[in-house]
Amino acid sequence: MTSAISAAGVGRRYRDHQALTDVTFEIGTPCITGLLGRNGAGKTTLLRILAGQEFATSGRVHVFGAGPLENGPVLRRMILVREDQTYPDLRVRHAITAASLLYPNWDADLAGTLLDAYELPPNRPVKKLSRGMRTALGIIIGLAARAELTLFDEPYAGLDAVARTFFYDQLLADYTAHPRCIVLSTHLIDEAAELLDRVLVLDRGRLVLDAPADDLRGAAMIVTGPADGVERFVAGRTTLNRRTLGAHTTVVMAGRLDERDRELAGHLRLRLEGVTLQQLAVHAAENHDQAGLTTGRAS
Numbered sequence: 001m002t003s004a005i006s007a008a009g010v011g012r013r014y015r016d017h018q019a020l021t022d023v024t025f026e027i028g029t030p031c032i033t034g035l036l037g038r039n040g041a042g043k044t045t046l047l048r049i050l051a052g053q054e055f056a057t058s059g060r061v062h063v064f065g066a067g068p069l070e071n072g073p074v075l076r077r078m079i080l081v082r083e084d085q086t087y088p089d090l091r092v093r094h095a096i097t098a099a100s101l102l103y104p105n106w107d108a109d110l111a112g113t114l115l116d117a118y119e120l121p122p123n124r125p126v127k128k129l130s131r132g133m134r135t136a137l138g139i140i141i142g143l144a145a146r147a148e149l150t151l152f153d154e155p156y157a158g159l160d161a162v163a164r165t166f167f168y169d170q171l172l173a174d175y176t177a178h179p180r181c182i183v184l185s186t187h188l189i190d191e192a193a194e195l196l197d198r199v200l201v202l203d204r205g206r207l208v209l210d211a212p213a214d215d216l217r218g219a220a221m222i223v224t225g226p227a228d229g230v231e232r233f234v235a236g237r238t239t240l241n242r243r244t245l246g247a248h249t250t251v252v253m254a255g256r257l258d259e260r261d262r263e264l265a266g267h268l269r270l271r272l273e274g275v276t277l278q279q280l281a282v283h284a285a286e287n288h289d290q291a292g293l294t295t296g297r298a299s
Contacts, residue, residue, distance in 0.1 A: 004029040004149050004181035005050060009059035012045050012205075019045040020205045023059070029148070030179030032171075032195050034186060034213070036281045037202035043185045044082070046202065047151050050183075051080035063149060078149035079103065081142035083157045085134065092129070092137060093122035096144075103145035110174065111144035117166065131158035139167055143174055153185045164188070168195060189278040199277065203285035213277070220275040220283065221257060224250045229268035233261075240283040252283060 005027040012020040020042045027033050035043050048054040049061055052068035052075050061067065068074045087095055096115070100106045115122065118136035120129075126137065135158045142150055156164045172195055175182060186192050199216055201209035220240065223230055227249040234253050241252040252275060257265075265272050275283070 002029055003027070003062075004031075004064060005183075006062040006065075007046075007050075007059065008061075010046070010049065010056045010061055011058035012042075012049065012054070013057045018205055020049075020056070023202075023205075023207045025200060025207060025210050027181060027183070027198065029181035030175070031197045032175060032182045032184065033198040033200060034184055034189070034192060034196040034277075035200050035202065036186065036189050036277075037285070038187065040204075041202040041285075042205040043202055044153055045205075047080060047082075047153050047183070047185060050149075051075075051078060051151055053080065076102070076104065077147060078151065079142055079145045079147040080151040080153065081138045081155050083135075083154040085138045087126040087134075087137075089125070089127060091123055091125050092120050095126055095137060096122075096141070099141045099145060103147055105146035105148075105178075107144050107146055110146075111140055114140040114143065114170065117170075118163070132160075132163070133158075135159055136163070139170075143170060146174070146178055146180070148180050150180060150182045151185075152183070154187070155184075156186075156188070164191060168192060171195065189281055190276050193277040196277075199281075201281045201284045209281065209284035216277060216280055218256055218274060220252060220254050220280060222250060222252055222273040222275060223265070223270055224248065224273070225265075225268060225270035229270055233265060233268055233270055240286070252279070 003026055008024050010020055010023040023046065037043050045054065049056050050063060050068065052071060055069055063074050064077060066074050096111055100108060120133055120136055129137065135156060139155055142152055142155065156167055184192060196213040199209060199211055199213050200207060223233055225248065227244060227247055230249040230251055234251050238254040239251050240254055243250045
């Protein structure tokens with residue numbers, strides 16, 4: 001797997017706000033990477049830096065081995081689709097035509113198929129589209145461009161659950177047929193979880209989790225039951241969260257379980273429940289200084 005993105009010590013400071021601090025990671029291609037985190041975590045800022053639309057105030061970013069800022073050959077190999085995407089005063093068909101001229105891997109058949117699927121009127125001015133239709137236009141351009149690096153920043157604003165599921169299905173199908181590097185920024189983590197090969201979690205501008213998605217599935221467990229039994233079960237293990245109500249305790253515990261662990265849990269009358277990727281992202285943000293959760297680099 002070759003490197004598509006390399007970031008080392010990236011920081012971005014505005015006049016009164018530190019948006020990113022010492023962000024370091026590397027993403028190979030092909031890969032679908034989830035960039036996760038709450039609103040304000042720094043996801044959009046990082047994507048804009050990767051796309052050459054903003055500069056880092058410290059550190060280094062390379063895309064396909066070179067800095068993206070004002071680098072035409074690199075920029076032609078990538079696309080950034082944002083939630084708040086703006087367009088010139090064009091009709092839908094003109095926006096599609098303009099995009100087809102910008103991206104060398106453009107697939108006109110796919111663009112046509114998606115225009116029909118999302119029921120976008122080709123002759124309608126983009127400024128008169130509903131929010132959901134503008135979102136769909138961004139998705140169509142992002143997928144049909146087939147850029148070697150495709151960055152989606154919360155790309156489904158205004159779409160209902162059915163339309164979002166259609167987007168995920170189309171993304172996975174086109175990635176399977178044409179592997180490339182895709183970075184998907186999202187706060188709807190569990191919806192997109194099955195798409196992801198890699199997970200990056202940002203919190204307050206810091207990278208707090210960097211791991212293959214498969215390594216995170218089953219990497220933590222919710223243990224619930226009588227307080228004394230829970231404490232015996234989690235003794236010596238890394239715990240990420242703890243809540244006690246009366247005689248019962250619930251603990252989020254990092255680490256995988258084997259058959260003996262499950263037998264002990266049954267003996268102690270404990271209930272075990274897997275932690276979702278969404279829950280893991282939250283716990284990573286709250287407990288990034290604790291060992292046992294991350295399997296990659298966390299800053």
